[in-house]
Amino acid sequence: MDAVGREMAMSKKIRLATAWLAGCSGCHMSLLDLHEELIGLFDAVELVFSPLADVKEFPAEVDITLVEGAVANLDNLELAEIIRSNSRLVISFGDCAVTGNVTSLRNQIPVEDLLSAVYREGAASLPGSGDAEGIVPKLLPRVLPLHQVVKVDAYLPGCPPSPQRISAAINALLAGELPKLPPDMRTFG
């Protein structure tokens, strides 16, 4: 490899993606709370997919994907599977991805009862005149944590994980290690 090639290889940025499944986006807000640290981060990574970037399709050959949110519907399920097959490392990012959290509070209620209570019996109606087929993604019978759907390589708990936790986890990942957070930085909730 010549000098220029070596330099190009050295400067190859880590391809980072973040995804938003069924969650409130609070984890992404916490990510933005890294503030000036983000500038340094983008020296080392290229953000190839994210709700914060306008990319329509999840790309191939992603190094690290942070996944916020639980798997609640067929769209989440499909994206989770694409993320897994296209990413070297998949990280459950925040309590909804890790445990199901608030998103899974609906798991005690059958889906049809839930839709009836929220849409059919309420003031609003289901999009598509009571039949959501093809318009909104079908809900899964139960909301699942990400690792019950695809293999997950590391977990970043917290609702949301604090910027300090996110920073510690990302720095470990950039150093080529799986994050191992100390006890006070790995609590649920």
Next chain:
Amino acid sequence: MPVITLTVDGELVSARHGQSLLEVLRDLGADLPTLCQCPGLSVQGGCRLCLVEISGTNKLLPACTTEAAEGMAVTTGSERLQEYRRMVVELLLAERNHTCAVCVSNGNCELQALAANLGVDHVRFSYQYPVMSMDLSHERFGLDHNRCVLCLRCQRVCDEVEGAHTWDVMARGGMSRVITDMRRPWGESSTCTGCGKCVQICPTGALFDKGMSVSEMEKERGFLERILAGRSRHQSKGQGHGRSRKGNGDE
């Protein structure tokens, strides 16, 4: 009191005859996780977090209910034990609906702290999502079965310290519930004195003061020691960590 000698994690230690292994280990400053055990209450042996390995037996034994014996060789922190402890906590988290983020005890919960300390950063078992009720009939306190780990500290503190015995447990396995007065609403209990000891001793957000929102329920852990310090030994069934859970039954 006769002194015995045993081996703990390869070190020779001495203990008093009649002490439980947990008492010996606590005296040594060992950091053994516990949930159902509570100094001042009788031992329960229910949570299985203080399991230890004892040479000569393949069974893992809870340190709280095992009496220290002469010549015993005890291992407290092997990888196998740590793995079982993690599993215990994961099973507890999977068994009911512990949603830390929206719990009154978030940040002040013994189960949450145990999970973090033991390295439980996700649960490998399928969450059960049982349909669980709450009892908000009491004027000042609430009971949320979703967050109960069945440690039965409430039952023991009410029986052994307050002397009211309002709390009991009904059914078996995953159907078990703590109940007040033969499953009457707490607010209608004729035995409850409203002292609140059960609320303060509860390790999670299962028992709480009404009006508390997320993370607001901070429990006062020191009250039991203060109360018991003023009592003589025979006045309290639980004090002295009696081996049998029920004591003599006639006290």
